[in-house]
Amino acid sequence: xxxxxxxxxxxxxxVEVEGKEVIRGLDLVLHRGEKLALMGPNGSGxxxxxxxxxxxxGYKIKRGAIVLxxxxxTGLSPDRRAKVGLxxxxxxxxxxxxxxxxxxxxxxxxAKRGEEVPIREFREMLVKAMGLLExxxxxxxxxxxxxxxxxxxxxxxxxxMTLLNPKVAVVDEIDSGLDVDALKIVAEGINRVASEESAxxxxxxxxxxxxxxxxxxxxxxxxxxxxxxxxxxxxxxxDRQGYDWLAVKTA
Amino acid sequence: MRQPVHDIxxxxxxxxxxxxxxxxxxxxxxxxxxxxxxxxxxxxKMKKEPEWMREFRHKALDTFWAKPMPTWGNQEALGKIDxxxxxxxxxxxxxxxxxxxxxxxxxxxxxxxxxxxxxERKFLSGVSAQYESETVYHSIRDEISKLGVIFLGxxxxxxxxxxxxxxxxxTLIPPTDNKFAALNSxxxxxxxxxxxxxxxxxxIPLQAYFRINAxxxxxxxxxxxxxxxxxxxxxxEGCTAPVYSSSSLHSAVVELIALEDxxxxxxxxxxxxxxIYNLVTKRAIAYKNATVEWxxxxxxxxxxxxxxxxxxxxxxxxxxxxxxxxxxxxxHQDAGAKVFHMAPRTSSTITSKSISKGxxxxxxxxxxxxxxxxxxxxxxxxCDALILDPASRSDTYPTMEIGNPKVRVEHEAxxxxxxxxxLFYLMSRGLSENESRVLIVxxxxxxxxxxxxxxxxxxLNRLIEMEMEGSVG
Numbered sequence: 001x002x003x004x005x006x007x008x009x010x011x012x013x014x015v016e017v018e019g020k021e022v023i024r025g026l027d028l029v030l031h032r033g034e035k036l037a038l039m040g041p042n043g044s045g046x047x048x049x050x051x052x053x054x055x056x057x058g059y060k061i062k063r064g065a066i067v068l069x070x071x072x073x074t075g076l077s078p079d080r081r082a083k084v085g086l087x088x089x090x091x092x093x094x095x096x097x098x099x100x101x102x103x104x105x106x107x108x109x110x111a112k113r114g115e116e117v118p119i120r121e122f123r124e125m126l127v128k129a130m131g132l133l134e135x136x137x138x139x140x141x142x143x144x145x146x147x148x149x150x151x152x153x154x155x156x157x158x159x160x161m162t163l164l165n166p167k168v169a170v171v172d173e174i175d176s177g178l179d180v181d182a183l184k185i186v187a188e189g190i191n192r193v194a195s196e197e198s199a200x201x202x203x204x205x206x207x208x209x210x211x212x213x214x215x216x217x218x219x220x221x222x223x224x225x226x227x228x229x230x231x232x233x234x235x236x237x238x239d240r241q242g243y244d245w246l247a248v249k250t251a
Numbered sequence: 252m253r254q255p256v257h258d259i260x261x262x263x264x265x266x267x268x269x270x271x272x273x274x275x276x277x278x279x280x281x282x283x284x285x286x287x288x289x290x291x292x293x294x295x296k297m298k299k300e301p302e303w304m305r306e307f308r309h310k311a312l313d314t315f316w317a318k319p320m321p322t323w324g325n326q327e328a329l330g331k332i333d334x335x336x337x338x339x340x341x342x343x344x345x346x347x348x349x350x351x352x353x354x355x356x357x358x359x360x361x362x363x364x365x366x367x368x369x370x371e372r373k374f375l376s377g378v379s380a381q382y383e384s385e386t387v388y389h390s391i392r393d394e395i396s397k398l399g400v401i402f403l404g405x406x407x408x409x410x411x412x413x414x415x416x417x418x419x420x421x422t423l424i425p426p427t428d429n430k431f432a433a434l435n436s437x438x439x440x441x442x443x444x445x446x447x448x449x450x451x452x453x454x455i456p457l458q459a460y461f462r463i464n465a466x467x468x469x470x471x472x473x474x475x476x477x478x479x480x481x482x483x484x485x486x487x488e489g490c491t492a493p494v495y496s497s498s499s500l501h502s503a504v505v506e507l508i509a510l511e512d513x514x515x516x517x518x519x520x521x522x523x524x525x526x527i528y529n530l531v532t533k534r535a536i537a538y539k540n541a542t543v544e545w546x547x548x549x550x551x552x553x554x555x556x557x558x559x560x561x562x563x564x565x566x567x568x569x570x571x572x573x574x575x576x577x578x579x580x581x582x583h584q585d586a587g588a589k590v591f592h593m594a595p596r597t598s599s600t601i602t603s604k605s606i607s608k609g610x611x612x613x614x615x616x617x618x619x620x621x622x623x624x625x626x627x628x629x630x631x632x633x634c635d636a637l638i639l640d641p642a643s644r645s646d647t648y649p650t651m652e653i654g655n656p657k658v659r660v661e662h663e664a665x666x667x668x669x670x671x672x673x674l675f676y677l678m679s680r681g682l683s684e685n686e687s688r689v690l691i692v693x694x695x696x697x698x699x700x701x702x703x704x705x706x707x708x709x710x711l712n713r714l715i716e717m718e719m720e721g722s723v724g
Contacts, residue, residue, distance in 0.1 A: 054679050057671060082681035090679075094672045098697030099690055107690060108680040143694070160680060 007032050007199040008086075008168045013064035015045075015052040015224075021062070022048040024224035030168060030199040037210055037235065038203045040221035041243045046203045047091060049221065050172045054088040055081050069167055083112070085167030089157040089174055096144040101156065102126070104144050105163060112164055129162045132192065134185050150177030151186075158189045165193065170201045175209035187212030207239045220246055264717065265494060265551075270524050271364070272493035273357040275465050277383070279342040284467065285335040288312060291437055294340050298406055298440075301413060311426035311436030318430040321556075325583050325612075328554040332528060337469040337500055339438045341383035347404060348388045358382050365491065367460050374706060376455040377402045381472060382462050384440040391457075399448040400484075402457055405473045408444025415446055419475055423506040423534045423562070431530045435471045435504040442472030442503065447482035447513075456485040456518070456704060463492040463499050463527065474505040478513035478541075487518040487707070491551070494524045498553065501527055507535035509543050511565065516544040520707055522714065523551040525581055531557040539565030539594075546702050547574040549584045550714055558616055560589035563597035570599040575699040578611030578643070579718055587616035587648075590630070592658075594622075598629040604696050605636045607643035608718070615647045623654040631661045637695050639669050639688070689719045 008030040015023035022045045030036055040046050052059040053066060055078040065074045073081045096104070105126065109117045117125075126140060133155050145153055154174050161169055174186055190213055194200050202215060210232075218235055220228040220243070227246050228234065264270075279297070281290055291312050295305040320329055348354040351368050362368060362380050371378040377391035379402070386404030395402070401412060409416050426436035443459050463470050478484050492499060501523060509515045515535065523529055529552040535543040545559035561570030576584035590599040605613035615634045636645035647664055669691060677687035693700070693712050700708045 054675075056675050077684070078675055078678040079681050079683050079687075082679055088679055090676070094670070094676045096673060096677070096691060096694050098694030100697075104690070107682060107686065111681040111683070111686065143697075164680070 005032050006030065007034075007069050008201070009065075009067040010053070011065045011067070013049075013052065013066065014062040015048055016060045016062050017048060017058060022059075022224055023052060026064070026221075026225055028201075028219065028226065030201060032199060033196040034217070035194055035200040035202060035213060035215045037215040037218045038201055038221055039205070039218060039235070039238060042205065044221045045224040046205075046221055047172055048224075050088055050090075050170045050203060053170055054078055054086065079111070082164075087161050087164055087166035087169045089154075089161055089169065089171040091172040091174075091176060093145050093153050093157055095146045097146060099144045100141055101144060102140045105160065108160065109163060125163060129159055133159060133162075133189050135159070151179070151182040154178060154182070154186055155189075158186055158193075162189065162193055166198065168199050168201070169193065170203065172203045173205060175204055175206065183209060184212060207235050210235055222247060265524060269365070269491035269522065270494035271361075272495075273361055273464055276357070277341050277343045278345045281338055281340040284338055286312065286315075286339060286438070290339060294438065294440065297342070300409065303417065304409065307421065307426075308437050308439075311433050312438075314426045315430060315433035315437055318427075318433055320430060324556055324585050324614075325554055328528075328583060331498075332500065337467055338465060339469045339471070340440060341465055341468065342385050343382045344385065344387050347386055347407070349390070351388060354388050358387055361462060361464070362388070362460070365460065365462070370458065370706065374455065374704065375458050376453055377457045379404060379443050379457075379459040380462070381441040381459065381470075383465055383468060384470065386441050395453060398451045398453075400451060400453055401444065401446040403444045405442035405444045405475065406440065408475070412444070412446065415477065416444065416475065419477060419506065419508055421506075423508070423536055424504050424532050429532060431502045432504055432532045435473060435502050435532070438469070439471045439473035439504065441470075442474040442505075443476070443486070444474070445476040445484060445486065447478045447484045449480040449482060451479075452483040453485065454483065456487045458487045458489070461488065461490040461501075463490075463501065463523075465499075466495050467497050467499060469500045469502070472503050474503065475508075476506070476515060476517070477508045478510060478515045480510045481512040482510075483514040485516045485518065487520070487704070489520045489522065491522050492524045492527055495526050498526045498528060501529050501531070501552075503531045503533075505531070505533040507543055509535065509537045509541035511539045511541060513538075513541045515542070516546060517559075518546040518703065518707070519548060520703075520711060521547075521549045521551055521555065525551065525553050525579075527552045529555040529557065531555075533557065533559040534562070535560065535570070536562045536564050537568035537570055540567045541565065542569040542571070544571040544573070545588070546699070547572065547586065548699065548711060549574070549576045549586050550711075550718065551582075552584075553581065554583045554585065556585045558587040558589050558618070560591070561599065562591045562593060563599065564593050566594050566596050568594060568597045570597075572600075573602045573699055573702060574604070575696045576603075576605040576613045577715065577718055578605065578607040578613040580609035580611055583612040583614070585614040585616065587614075587618075589618045590620070592619075592621040592625040592628045592630070595624065595626045596628070597625060599631070601632045601634075602698065603634040604699055605634075605645055606639065606692055606695065607636070607645050608639040610640075610642040612644045612646075614645070615649070617649045618652075619650070620652040621654050621658050625655055626657040628655065628658045630658065632663070633661075634664045635695070636666045637669065637692065638666065639692075685719060689716050692719060
């Protein structure tokens with residue numbers, strides 16, 4: 001059996017939002033090179049988990065630990081988590097009025113490297129990455145998420161992910177609100193960033209995107225806990241039967 | 252790529268970058284603090300002014316004494332002004348310099364540190380540098396003056412072009428307008444005088460820089476800009492002062508006259524130290540088809556009260572006031588805009604952005620009025636306030652008086668707090684909390700910054716960055 005080091009380990013995680021426990025003892029391991037689909041019905045805690053992993057101040061970790069590539073990041077601020085190599089592609093990224101995509105991307109690359117990226121190198125990186133995602137050049141001059149369509153928001157998330165090249169990426173419902181063409185482009189983008197050196201947690205409600213990104217495994221989240229995990233065949237079963245049978249099983 | 256005019260050390264604070272001071276060695280200083288008719292008489296004599304100006308000053312001083320202090324605004328701060336504890340006139344040098352070599356070493360070094368000579372070489376049509384009460388250096392590019400453009404210190408303007416000055420001086424802002432306009436009218440000194448002949452376009456900006464060096468100083472410059480028919484001009488002013496524990500007073504009067512089809516843009520980057528009262532009256536008149544734009548950035552000072560005004564006097568005249576105010580710890584930026592639509596088919600746009608932080612205050616005060624005969628007028632007012640912490644405060648006082656039903660008015664106002672979600676989003680990309688705040692704040696004022704010449708845009712972004720340093724509690 002091959003030995004694969006874990007890149008992300010979540011142990012007995014308990015998370016509260018406004019005093020309500022939304023993650024209730026969750027364990028999860030992501031190995032190097034692995035793509036894991038995290039599925040679950042609405043309100044099961046999928047987005048709460050992603051927010052807690054990234055360190056949103058509104059999601060209070062009451063118990064448990066998050067370890068990324070051997071570093072305990074449970075108590076770190078979001079920027080420190082990002083510096084260790086975590087990335088979250090958000091479901092509803094916010095508008096930052098007046099901040100151009102170009103200036104934003106330059107700033108985050110500078111933060112990652114600890115020094116300014118030479119302008120020519122930056123332009124080349126940007127043009128290439130935007131080309132692969134089939135984004136218009138004018139996109140770079142627009143303000144972050146300001147007036148963006150659903151698809152444009154997702155592409156900007158992916159563009160950032162591409163440039164930052166994280167060790168562990170959590171991708172939260174990136175398929176929501178995308179038409180088939182956009183979905184394909186986004187999925188291909190994820191496949192390009194994913195490598196043997198990184199790990200992906202793909203949070204999704206539907207199987208649609210999993211037809212394009214073949215996960216190595218599936219975990220099912222319900223009421224703040226992992227209630228089932230298995231190979232890709234579990235996807236088909238959920239697609240056919242929904243989630244109710246799993247709820248019965250845990251009851 | 253945007254490059255700053257001069258190197259800016261990020262993290263260096265105001266005190267070391269702008270707040271340094273030079274020895275107070277002057278050619279002449281008013282023998283004592285305080286106001287008197289003797290002082291006014293002496294100033295007018297030293298300046299060899301015509302009789303009408305001497306009388307204008309004396310009358311204005313009486314008006315100043317007769318007028319009460321404003322009964323609105325920050326009463327606590329206004330109440331602390333001690334008019335008897337101010338030097339009203341300091342003449343630093345005997346004669347104004349035509350080249351920087353003519354300027355005394357101390358003063359020249361000051362302006363060097365502020366990057367003025369370098370900016371002049373790189374991107375300006377002309378420069379005026381005022382130190383205390385007088386213009387110490389003045390220049391205009393040959394090709395601009397050959398077009399008939401007059402750009403002088405106000406005192407020289409009065410000497411050399413008395414006819415034009417007499418026709419316009421004090422017409423928009425008479426001494427009776429308000430107490431501080433009266434004070435300025437009595438003891439004014441320095442400032443700029445600009446006249447652009449018909450059809451002449453000065454596309455490269457003219458700049459004036461105002462520096463207060465002495466403690467307990469009052470600076471009362473007076474600026475008059477006239478753009479004749481179809482002329483264009485862009486004027487920029489900047490200002491700084493040393494950091495002292497005692498306060499100084501800056502009280503300017505600025506009058507802009509845009510004749511038919513003319514265009515004037517007046518840009519201010521106000522960065523006084525936090526011991527300066529900045530109480531300024533600015534007013535413009537735009538005749539038929541003319542445009543006046545005030546681009547007004549207020550970063551420094553202890554208390555600023557300033558409401559740039561445009562009187563739209565002719566058909567199709569257009570006025571725009573775009574402002575940014577940054578109210579930090581122990582600062583109150585009470586700023587705004589006034590527009591009077593006196594003719595049909597005139598339009599105005601007011602955009603105000605304010606940021607308050609560290610217990611600082613910002614106030615927007617606006618007044619838009621349309622005359623009964625002013626039909627088909629368009630008015631747009633937009634005020635956005637960003638409050639960075641619970642200790643800070645922002646207030647909005649918009650007033651509209653619409654005298655004609657055929658007026659289209661748009662008014663939007665928003666007050667927002669720095670949102671956790673925005674901070675989280677940027678931080679999740681590896682930006683520190685402070686870097687994230689700086690990006691959000693710079694984004695908030697981007698609409699203003701993009702109107703500035705490149706070099707000033709860079710400077711303003713850096714300024715904000717400095718103001719934001721250590722804002723994480």
